[in-house]
Amino acid sequence: MKSPNSPKEHLMVQAERAQGRVKELKESPIPVIYVGCATCGLAAGALETIAGFETVLKENGIEARIEKVGCLGHCYAEPLVIIQNPGFPPLLYQKIGAGEAGILVRSFLKDGSDPCYEYLIGSLEADENFPTLMDYPRYLYENRVVMEHCGLIDPEDIDSFLAVGGYSSLAQGLEKGGAWVLDEVMAANLRGRGGAGFPAGRKWKIARGIEKSSKLVICNGDEGDPGAYMDRTLLESNPHQVLEGLALAALAVGAERALLYIRAEYPLAVKIMERAIVEAQEKNLLGADIMGSDFSLEVSVFQGSGAFVCGEETALIESLAGNRGMPQPRPPYPAVAGLNGLPTVINNVKTLSTVPSIIRNGHQWFRSIGTEESPGTAIFSVVGEVEYPGLVEVPMGVTLEHLVVDICGGIKDGKELKAVQIGGPSGGCLPASLMDTIIDFDSLKKVGAMMGSGGLVVMNEDTCMVEVARYFTDFTQGESCGKCTFCRIGTRHLREILKSITVGEGRMEELADLEELSQAIIKGSLCSLGKTAPNPVLTTLRFFRDEYVAHIEEKRCPAKMCRPLIAFYIDLEPCARGCDACVACCPTDAIFTTSNRKKAIDQEKCVKCGECVYVCPPEYDAVRRVSPPEMIPDQGVEPLTEKNESE
Amino acid sequence: MLDQLLAALNETERAAVDEEEYNILRAVVDELLTFSRDISQLIPILQEIQGKHGYLPRLALDMVADHVQTTISKVYGIATFYNQFRFNPPGRNPIKVCLGTACHVKGGEILLENFERRLQIKEGETSDDREYSLERVACIGCCALAPAVVVGEKVEAYVTPSKVEGVITEIEVRKEMAAREQVRNEESQ
Numbered sequence: 001m002k003s004p005n006s007p008k009e010h011l012m013v014q015a016e017r018a019q020g021r022v023k024e025l026k027e028s029p030i031p032v033i034y035v036g037c038a039t040c041g042l043a044a045g046a047l048e049t050i051a052g053f054e055t056v057l058k059e060n061g062i063e064a065r066i067e068k069v070g071c072l073g074h075c076y077a078e079p080l081v082i083i084q085n086p087g088f089p090p091l092l093y094q095k096i097g098a099g100e101a102g103i104l105v106r107s108f109l110k111d112g113s114d115p116c117y118e119y120l121i122g123s124l125e126a127d128e129n130f131p132t133l134m135d136y137p138r139y140l141y142e143n144r145v146v147m148e149h150c151g152l153i154d155p156e157d158i159d160s161f162l163a164v165g166g167y168s169s170l171a172q173g174l175e176k177g178g179a180w181v182l183d184e185v186m187a188a189n190l191r192g193r194g195g196a197g198f199p200a201g202r203k204w205k206i207a208r209g210i211e212k213s214s215k216l217v218i219c220n221g222d223e224g225d226p227g228a229y230m231d232r233t234l235l236e237s238n239p240h241q242v243l244e245g246l247a248l249a250a251l252a253v254g255a256e257r258a259l260l261y262i263r264a265e266y267p268l269a270v271k272i273m274e275r276a277i278v279e280a281q282e283k284n285l286l287g288a289d290i291m292g293s294d295f296s297l298e299v300s301v302f303q304g305s306g307a308f309v310c311g312e313e314t315a316l317i318e319s320l321a322g323n324r325g326m327p328q329p330r331p332p333y334p335a336v337a338g339l340n341g342l343p344t345v346i347n348n349v350k351t352l353s354t355v356p357s358i359i360r361n362g363h364q365w366f367r368s369i370g371t372e373e374s375p376g377t378a379i380f381s382v383v384g385e386v387e388y389p390g391l392v393e394v395p396m397g398v399t400l401e402h403l404v405v406d407i408c409g410g411i412k413d414g415k416e417l418k419a420v421q422i423g424g425p426s427g428g429c430l431p432a433s434l435m436d437t438i439i440d441f442d443s444l445k446k447v448g449a450m451m452g453s454g455g456l457v458v459m460n461e462d463t464c465m466v467e468v469a470r471y472f473t474d475f476t477q478g479e480s481c482g483k484c485t486f487c488r489i490g491t492r493h494l495r496e497i498l499k500s501i502t503v504g505e506g507r508m509e510e511l512a513d514l515e516e517l518s519q520a521i522i523k524g525s526l527c528s529l530g531k532t533a534p535n536p537v538l539t540t541l542r543f544f545r546d547e548y549v550a551h552i553e554e555k556r557c558p559a560k561m562c563r564p565l566i567a568f569y570i571d572l573e574p575c576a577r578g579c580d581a582c583v584a585c586c587p588t589d590a591i592f593t594t595s596n597r598k599k600a601i602d603q604e605k606c607v608k609c610g611e612c613v614y615v616c617p618p619e620y621d622a623v624r625r626v627s628p629p630e631m632i633p634d635q636g637v638e639p640l641t642e643k644n645e646s647e
Numbered sequence: 648m649l650d651q652l653l654a655a656l657n658e659t660e661r662a663a664v665d666e667e668e669y670n671i672l673r674a675v676v677d678e679l680l681t682f683s684r685d686i687s688q689l690i691p692i693l694q695e696i697q698g699k700h701g702y703l704p705r706l707a708l709d710m711v712a713d714h715v716q717t718t719i720s721k722v723y724g725i726a727t728f729y730n731q732f733r734f735n736p737p738g739r740n741p742i743k744v745c746l747g748t749a750c751h752v753k754g755g756e757i758l759l760e761n762f763e764r765r766l767q768i769k770e771g772e773t774s775d776d777r778e779y780s781l782e783r784v785a786c787i788g789c790c791a792l793a794p795a796v797v798v799g800e801k802v803e804a805y806v807t808p809s810k811v812e813g814v815i816t817e818i819e820v821r822k823e824m825a826a827r828e829q830v831r832n833e834e835s836q
Contacts, residue, residue, distance in 0.1 A: 039789060039802065040789050040791060043789045043802035043803070044804050045804075075789075078792070226747030226748045227748035228790075264694065264731050265784065265786075265788075266788065302691075305693075305730070306729050306785075307729050307730060319729075320687065321687055322685075322687045322688065322690055322715070322725070323725065324728040325729070383749040383791050383793065384748075384749055385752075389790070389791035424748070455748070455790075457748045457752065457790075468752075471748070471751050587811075588764075607760065609757045610754070610808070614807055614809070615809065
């Protein structure tokens with residue numbers, strides 16, 4: 001049924017009602033507690049936090065509303081809680097478990113006297129009594145375009161998105177037409193955020209130009225990179241932004257069907273998206289004759305079954321058709337002939353999430369962010385040994401140093417930065433000397449790494465680069481679909497050679513083999529899984545060759561990580577007489593008491609799990625790790641027996 | 648169709664289908680009816696069966712092949728290609744150790760070994776009493792909270808090797824509490 005109203009008028013009615021509802025929440029006379037409940041928040045115990053709030057609120061007879069929101073991206077501080085207490089600005093608290101929740105209720109909500117500064121990060125709004133979030137580098141240097149509303153709105157309530165201007169870009173697109181949307185995105189030079197950086201507009205244009213009655217757009221949420229989770233966060237925290245971008249893409253292409261391809265490993269994201277689709281359809285923001293226009297879009301979710309290679313467009317299409325996810329030669333490109341021969345446009349979650357902001361603010365605004373060749377922002381999941389891990393959205397063109405040191409607080413525990421692994425299994429390991437590299441699609445490629453989907457793992461001196469190369473090769477080898485010989489068998493040989501090096505059985509001439517094999521795999525593979533699989537090997541060989549040599553010639557692991565090449569022993573000097581901490585935790589009973597009632601490790605039984613290092617009280621700090629194992633000094637250890645006990 | 652399949656089995660094969668599996672297969676017959684017979688439904692069908700029953704029984708694959716009118720080899724080829732599918736029943740407490748990059752760097756491999764040692768099963772196996780199963784997963788996207796382990800549906804963050812014991816103890820304690828609760832309920836009735 002077409003309404004006489006224009007899309008904008010149609011949306012206005014919805015938006016006004018939503019704003020009313022949200023305003024009511026914002027001006028609520030009773031406190032409102034927002035708890036971050038995306039996967040990472042839940043892992044950190046958000047449900048226990050909510051239960052804690054509920055119990056103590058009830059005990060004290062205080063009325064308050066508890067709202068579940070998505071993820072702010074500040075994973076180091078989970079569970080995160082925002083408390084909006086009348087008379088105070090909205091305050092953000094970190095690491096709130098059930099116990100802290102009780103304290104907050106009793107001392108802040110009950111008599112309003114103590115806002116609990118010890119858990120406070122800051123105020124979301126400028127206020128003279130509280131530090132604001134902008135006082136922290138983590139907030140100040142970020143430029144949140146795509147993640148603007150993540151963690152602040154309720155992903156399971158469409159009104160909270162409508163109230164912040166949601167779907168207004170779609171309304172605008174519907175009024176001005178698909179050709180205009182396409183022109184805007186072309187002019188913005190939006191490059192694919194899935195990793196390759198192919199301009200999204202070009203894909204759309206190809207598909208738009210084809211005279212076919214039926215076309216398809218797909219949102220690629222098959223985020224398989226170990227170490228990256230920004231797509232998951234966007235799907236879980238702002239699902240309607242993804243849907244709006246998807247609808248705009250469909251409008252520009254002229255498609256009437258859209259699919260969300262989401263990994264089955266992300267059950268929460270699947271659930272939230274399915275709900276979001278229903279909500280949007282109920283409000284006529286998706287479905288038939290959207291907002292009273294003649295544009296219709298049918299959207300559904302398809303769950304990927306866990307194959308890394310399905311992130312590749314042609315493999316993704318194969319798996320949708322009910323086949324093994326094996327990449328196909330291009331051309332024809334999917335935009336020309338994809339699923340069932342229909343023009344199929346596939347864009348990453350982040351790419352689509354960016355589209356609404358471009359339509360709203362115009363292409364000039366978008367091009368003013370980032371660099372000439374890579375406009376816009378990039379989202380990184382910065383994890384590993386940094387002080388403040390989490391999701392960070394920065395303009396393209398900042399340096400790695402800025403991202404890791406200034407924004408994420410640098411390396412934990414005052415250790416040295418050794419390498420940054422960027423781009424997952426297709427990316428590379430960059431040494432500390434290359435930290436001034438600029439982050440954009442082209443600069444990273446030049447140094448042998450890759451933007452990839454934006455996973456960034458920071459490693460300190462305790463990480464062995466040979467082992468990292470082995471890990472990634474092991475991963476790509478397992479995920480190789482088996483179609484191309486070089487990828488299937490070549491990566492296997494790479495893995496075997498790397499494995500032999502990490503156990504101390506490598507030979508120097510094998511380093512040349514690694515290089516030759518890598519080049520062959522790059523040449524002999526059809527898709528980018530194979531073409532980029534050797535990147536971790538090549539970059540570690542280039543920047544950390546000395547570590548390979550130490551493994552081979554000295555049987556020594558400089559990072560003391562490769563277990564066959566290390567050993568643990570207890571330094572008798574600082575070891576405390578009578579302390580039993582390490583004995584209790586040893587999973588194999590390898591620790592025994594010596595004749596002078598200190599502790600020692602039976603090397604035969606030791607599995608080198610390193611648990612004794614963790615539990616040894618810091619004031620003694622007596623467990624040592626050495627490589628090679630022969631480095632254990634002879635301390636004349638003798639087990640405690642009845643004989644020497646009596647002595 | 649199920650009866651035909653069972654009739655085609657030899658003695659030992661038929662004996663291997665226990666009551667539990669038979670009931671699953673009976674349920675699959677009905678579940679298949681809700682899907683169209685198009686080959687593009689193959690993966691969603693497999694997901695549905697595994698979602699409902701926890702794994703893909705061998706005979707269910709035959710039934711799926713028949714439903715979408717393809718060969719058993721194609722169905723098996725697809726089911727083994729994707730990491731999601733499993734062919735033996737999972738434990739009541741499935742444990743998945745994340746071995747994504749961040750978890751690997753922080754010692755995920757050691758966690759997996761500790762679970763193996765503690766539960767006396769290898770990765771990919773289920774304990775004889777079906778209480779536990781152990782798997783490795785590529786990445787669950789909780790990298791900032793590494794190393795992570797998924798126990799049942801719950802994600803455990805910052806798991807150190809000595810937390811392995813705690814995770815198992817928690818499950819055992821819950822089980823014990825449930826058992827006592829049941830006894831109490833029975834007594835009060």
